[in-house]
Amino acid sequence: MVERADDRLVRLLGIVAYLDDAGPVGVDELARQFGVSTERIRQDIDALWVSGTPGYMPDDLIDFDAFSLEEGLVTLTQSRGLTRPLRLGTREAVALVAALRAMHTTPAVQADAERTAVVGSALAKLTAATGEAAHAVDVRLGGEGDSRVLGVLTRAVAAGRRVRLRYVDAADAVSERDVDPVRLVTQDDATYLVGWCYRAAGRRTFRVDRVLEAVATDLDVAEHDLDPDVDVFAQVAADVGQSPRVATLRLASPARWVAEEVPVEGVRDLPDGSFEVRLRVTNPAWLRRLLLTNAPDVLAVEPPDVAADVAAAARAALAADADEGTDSTPLG
Amino acid sequence: MAGDHAAGEPPTRPDERLLNLVIALVNTSAAMTKQQVRSGVHGYGAAPSTEAFERMFERDKDTLRALGVPIVTVEGSGHSDEVGYRIDNDAYALPPVDLTPAELGVVALAAQLWSDKTLRTDMSRAMTKLAAAGAADAAGDAVAGLTPRLRAAGDAYGPLLEAVSERRVVTFRYRAANTGEVRTRTVEPWRIAARGGGWYVVGHDREREATRVFRLSRIDGRVRVGAEAGAYTIPDRVDVDAALGARVGAERTALLAVAPERAPVLRARAVGPGPGVPRAPRGRDVVAVPFRSMTAIADEVAGYGAAVLVVEPAELRSEVRRRLAAAARLDGGAGETGERHG
Structure with a gap:
């Protein structure tokens, strides 16, 4: 290269x-x-x-x-006068300081006093070395989250202890799971726990805001065949890749984020500004939720049974809403 | 070991030409003119014409400045009125940083936050500079098991950062959220901000004469940066959250009718049914859930389908119905509800 x-x-x-x-x-x-x-x-x-x-x-x-x-x-x-290390350029300094400041406020760092202190001192030293440019970019990461759950998970990751989770999956089902935690991944406004799930007997990713309760156990995490540096999104994509079903969605331009955030197999831009994504479906409930949420920007869905499933769910919800609307508050 | 350095000999690699330019400009007693650079610095003699040399030299100066090398121009004096160049040795050096191994581990992790290719390049360069400053091996223990990542900011980030840093006015075409209409906006940018998965620029909109927030993903095409530096002042205090707050909205409470044993995530956020709660619709529990973003809560509620219904506010109910109505048409309109896009 x-x-x-x-x-x-x-x-x-x-x-x-x-x-x-x-x-x-x-x-x-x-x-x-x-x-x-x-x-x-x-x-x-x-x-x-x-x-x-x-x-x-x-x-x-x-x-x-x-x-x-x-x-x-x-x-x-x-040395011909090159004795001193080169200063950071404006773009470098700004990006580094903004990243440290964002990390400093993440729930996963705030949940642990020692981490907060180390990130804080690194931030202070770099800010001092880079000067005033440091304020141009202001980044906030990680949602509000349940700090109690995050505290338990943060300490369990650091100490290498198994945790017991009460978790709500995309199909809205609650399950109890024993998990050997590997790492916490903060992406934009959500934090994920990556770990080995004993119930699934495999590597799984859990959204921390869907963890209802986390309890640390006294058990040390076991050895698993996990790459600790795996990118959570690559991992989700890999998990999804084992699924045989493929759905194709044609989406209007405002739903562009779907192509950026959801593990898709392929994206095709169409002349009118809309685009088509192909995705593998591991969890039909997850896809139904994605489509219900973004329906105003969904132009077409293939195969037809996926479209029929979503449309039926939406009609059921509209019917229930019309029903309840008459005997609770009047419709606005 | 000395090499053979006759000017005009085989083209030197650009990185080695740049290195020789830095060494020459660091060591020059006063300043070097372009002509001295061309005839003296290894690598420039290979330029076949004056124009080719000028282009090469201009590009190299830009590259070095972008890397943080402070090249200054010196007005001609005495026997020559030609402009000269040198490196400001005081501005060249990184002030002592003295990071502990644990702190360097944190910095190395923070450097991985960015998704944009250009920013990732900037970060690897910054880490090289910190390594040159003698920072010891990074120790990752303090932040073991943490990986922060931020969605890519996109092409607008570079020009906007340049504009904020140098206080230059920008113009760009911007797509309004509600109408989809594209208009050219002229803005004095103050801050670039990332919140909740979105990138924004906060600044003073010159036509509207007010503080405005623009979402970077709705900028259409290139951001043009004005020629004049220092064209405005940035207020001492810029409250990004307050500026965004006008868009995100104050905290409100939604009353939701939830089917038994469904939506435990929503239930976990409930502040409990407040006073004056309407009676629960048949077999459902009414829960009060605080929210700030109408879009986010409408997306979330619509995703539950019939399991979660909106009692109030009416605006949320109609937002959810709009999503459901569109979803009901996805199988070809077999379940047309009579409601059109609203």
């Missing part, structure tokens, strides 16, 4: 500043520090070695000790 020129430049400058301060460092350690391969680091050193001030005579160039490099140790002998 070809690296962007500006990304490499920042690392080249960074390597010199780092070595100038840290002294001789092993190639391996330098690679770890900058999160790249040792091969990249060696290419970087070769590039630095022939760079310098105009004239480019031997004394004008950045220089390393060639003998120690043969033994895998990077020793900077001439």
Whole structure:
């Protein structure tokens, strides 16, 4: 993969500043520090070695000790003035500070005093280092949530303890589940718990605002074949991918978020500004809810039995509403 | 080990040309003119014409400034009236940050918040700079098991941030939520904000002469940034939530008639039936649920179908009915209710 020129430049400058301060460092350690391969680091050193001030005579160039490099140790002998680390650009500083501030207020961080303190001190140090630009972006993450439930889950994730959940699924059914929690994922205004569910005997994602009650147990979490770094949305998509049924929805442009948020198999833009998404249906109740909620922007649904199911549910609701409307409050 | 650096020799990689430009401008005693850069700095000699050199040099200056390298221009003096360039060495450096391993772990996690490709690039660069400042290995324990993620802000973010940072006026075409009408708006942007899954810009609308909130996803096409920097002042206190509050609305309470044992999530949020609650419709429980966003609660209630009915307010009831009526037509209008889009 070809690296962007500006990304490499920042690392080249960074390597010199780092070595100038840290002294001789092993190639391996330098690679770890900058999160790249040792091969990249060696290419970087070769590039630095022939760079310098105009004239480019031997004394004008950045220089390393060639003998120690043969033994895998990077020793900077001439830095040509690049001794200080480069400051953060405005965009970088703004995005980093905004992200820290958003994290600081998430329910998942607020539920734990120690976390709140660490995020707070990191935020204070970076804000001090980046100055006034820090206020341009203001981000809030995570809904209000039940802080008691989140507190239990946060501590259970950190301590590696199994939890017992009372959970409401998309079909509005309540179940008790023993779960080995893996991580809490905050996406926009919702927080999710990713874990191993004993009831389902597999990896599951739970919306925290659908957890009615969470109780930590004394049991340590067991080893499961779970990738801890899995992206929750990739994971939902993978779970859904096992389902055989496919539905196709044609949606008006305001429902664009569906394509962005729901795991879809494919999106096709149509000339009139509407678009078509294909999705696999694991849970018919979930799809019915999605369609009822967004019906004004749904232009067509395939296959016909899905459309019939939703329409029947809507007619039943309208009938019940008309019925109740006459004997409670008058219709506005 | 010295290489051969005759100017005009094989084209240098852009990153290595940029590196040599930075070293030259950091070390120059006063400033370098364009001509000195072209003839002296390794990599520029390869430019086949003056125009090609000018383009290359302008692009490189922009790249370096975007990375945070403070290139300043110096008016010509003495024997030359040509403008010179140098790097402001005081503005170049990152002030000492001294993050503990636990704090760096937090910063590394925060850097993963963004979904936009450009912002993710910015973040990886910021982490490289912090690594250069000597930050030790990140320790993830403090935030183990947490992953925050924010929906992509989209193309409007970049120009709007530039505008807010430099206080430039922006114009853009904007689609009104209720009418769908697209109009050009001229705005002094104050803040970019993300709330509840949506991205907004808060600022002063010049035509309406009032504070306005715009949703980034309704901006149609490009955001144009004005040429004049410092064109307005941003109020000392910008209350994003208050500005959004006008749109989200104050807290209200919905009375909902819930079928037995259904909608435990709604029941869990109930503040209990208040005084003067109408009697429960046949076999249902009436619960009082607080809400702020009419759209959000209408979506939620409609999703339950017949299990949850609205008692009041009437506006919520009609919003839910509008969704249900549209859903009832999805099988081809077999259950036409007589209600049209409202």
